[in-house]
Amino acid sequence: MAWLSALAGVDAWTVAMILVAAGFYAGALLAAGAVLFRLAFPDLPDPERRAASRTGAIAAWAAIVLAVIEWPLQAGYLGGGNGAAAVDPMLLGMVFEGAQGTQLILAVSGLLLVQAILLDARRLPGLGHGLSLGGVLLVMLALVQVGHTVDEPRWLLGGLLVLHLLAAAFWIGSLWPLYRLAGHPAGGADAVRILDRFGRVAVFGVGLLVLAGVVLAALLLGGVTPLLTTGYGQFLIGKVLIVALLLLLAASNKWRLVPAFERGEPRAPQRLRRSIAMEIGLVGLVLLVTAILTTVSSPANG
Amino acid sequence: MMTIRTRNTLRSALAALLLAVAAPLLAHEGEMGHVPEDGSTVQGTPEEIGIHFDGAMRITQFDVIGPRGRVSLEDQPGNDPTEEYHVRPAGDLEPGRYEVRWRGLARDGHMMSGTFRFTVED
Numbered sequence: 001m002a003w004l005s006a007l008a009g010v011d012a013w014t015v016a017m018i019l020v021a022a023g024f025y026a027g028a029l030l031a032a033g034a035v036l037f038r039l040a041f042p043d044l045p046d047p048e049r050r051a052a053s054r055t056g057a058i059a060a061w062a063a064i065v066l067a068v069i070e071w072p073l074q075a076g077y078l079g080g081g082n083g084a085a086a087v088d089p090m091l092l093g094m095v096f097e098g099a100q101g102t103q104l105i106l107a108v109s110g111l112l113l114v115q116a117i118l119l120d121a122r123r124l125p126g127l128g129h130g131l132s133l134g135g136v137l138l139v140m141l142a143l144v145q146v147g148h149t150v151d152e153p154r155w156l157l158g159g160l161l162v163l164h165l166l167a168a169a170f171w172i173g174s175l176w177p178l179y180r181l182a183g184h185p186a187g188g189a190d191a192v193r194i195l196d197r198f199g200r201v202a203v204f205g206v207g208l209l210v211l212a213g214v215v216l217a218a219l220l221l222g223g224v225t226p227l228l229t230t231g232y233g234q235f236l237i238g239k240v241l242i243v244a245l246l247l248l249l250a251a252s253n254k255w256r257l258v259p260a261f262e263r264g265e266p267r268a269p270q271r272l273r274r275s276i277a278m279e280i281g282l283v284g285l286v287l288l289v290t291a292i293l294t295t296v297s298s299p300a301n302g
Numbered sequence: 303m304m305t306i307r308t309r310n311t312l313r314s315a316l317a318a319l320l321l322a323v324a325a326p327l328l329a330h331e332g333e334m335g336h337v338p339e340d341g342s343t344v345q346g347t348p349e350e351i352g353i354h355f356d357g358a359m360r361i362t363q364f365d366v367i368g369p370r371g372r373v374s375l376e377d378q379p380g381n382d383p384t385e386e387y388h389v390r391p392a393g394d395l396e397p398g399r400y401e402v403r404w405r406g407l408a409r410d411g412h413m414m415s416g417t418f419r420f421t422v423e424d
């Protein structure tokens with residue numbers, strides 16, 4: 001199996017790179033998602049709104065730290081995977097001058113701007129939203145700097161990736177606020193209103209996520225054969241299977257658990273929370289597979 | 303509601319888009335060949351050991367490991383982007399199996415690594 005042999009050559013240094021990359025993706029998408037979620041639901045109850053902002057800000061700081069840690073990790077990898085290479089000024093300089101350096105600068109400035117999410121929405125309406133949305137844009141730009149979406153047709157590939165990432169960020173950013181809302185007593189008016197509207201927005205968002213992902217994968221892979229024969233293709237299949245499981249959970253939330261919650265069934269909040277917690281776990285798994293995809297394998301070398 | 307007609311239009315537009323770019327896109331630079339060839343056997347010390355790529359790559363590590371450990375090399379080029387990377391062994395290579403381990407930075411920011419092997423006979 002190509003995916004096994006791709007993993008067999010992985011040393012401890014590469015494992016560290018994969019974990020840090022997965023953490024960076026999680027933090028950056030969670031931060032961007034918090035901004036998007038607040039924008040989509042301006043009428044969140046006060047405690048939920050504050051919680052969403054706080055989560056977004058903390059996630060952004062975590063992503064900044066991880067993005068900075070990636071730099072010496074990459075330099076160290078280039079020098080053969082050791083500590084001496086990680087602090088080698090020549091290798092550090094080479095990474096910084098390249099695509100990874102551009103990504104670092106854009107990501108850090110974007111994530112700093114995302115902190116504007118903490119600005120008081122009532123006293124400074126617009127400013128907080130504007131600045132944090134600008135931050136989201138920079139984070140998205142950062143994420144298309146490295147990898148095969150920099151090839152031609154760059155605008156098409158980069159645009160598809162940004163759409164895919166925006167939809168993913170919105171979904172990921174919504175999980176924690178929804179988990180909190182589901183803890184409200186079943187049938188509570190605020191929770192019902194927001195869960196209901198989320199269900200409608202999510203259908204559109206998930207469609208965008210899947211469509212952009214499929215077109216992008218088709219363009220990068222260039223056929224069905226590499227999907228089956230290369231390590232990259234096989235990891236991609238793994239990712240798709242986990243996403244399919246996520247979609248099943250999301251569908252059961254929308255059509256079974258949320259209606260039960262709206263009817264005020266006493267056990268509904270608990271079941272909804274458990275389902276959302278499982279979604280959070282699966283999202284973590286998807287990000288891990290994505291980090292493996294972008295770190296150890298690529299459509300080109302299988 | 304989406305009418306059947308718009309849905310069909312969308313579907314054929316998508317199909318056309320996929321067909322238009324059905325060939326795999328050029329991703330980062332790939333390995334084109336090795337000197338000595340991967341898996342080959344050479345008589346005596348090879349004059350040069352190297353690798354070539356289909357695009358410019360910055361090589362950051364290039365180690366030749368033999369029966370006595372790391373082989374000392376001459377003419378190690380710098381890290382500038384190059385399509386051809388060649389080194390010379392500093393002394394004679396004793397018979398045995400050799401492995402070359404390299405790492406490098408591709409233009410798209412991806413970190414690349416690879417190995418190839420050859421055998422030296424008297």
Ligand SMILES: [Cu+2]
Nearest residue numbers: 298330410412
């Ligand atoms: Cu690449």
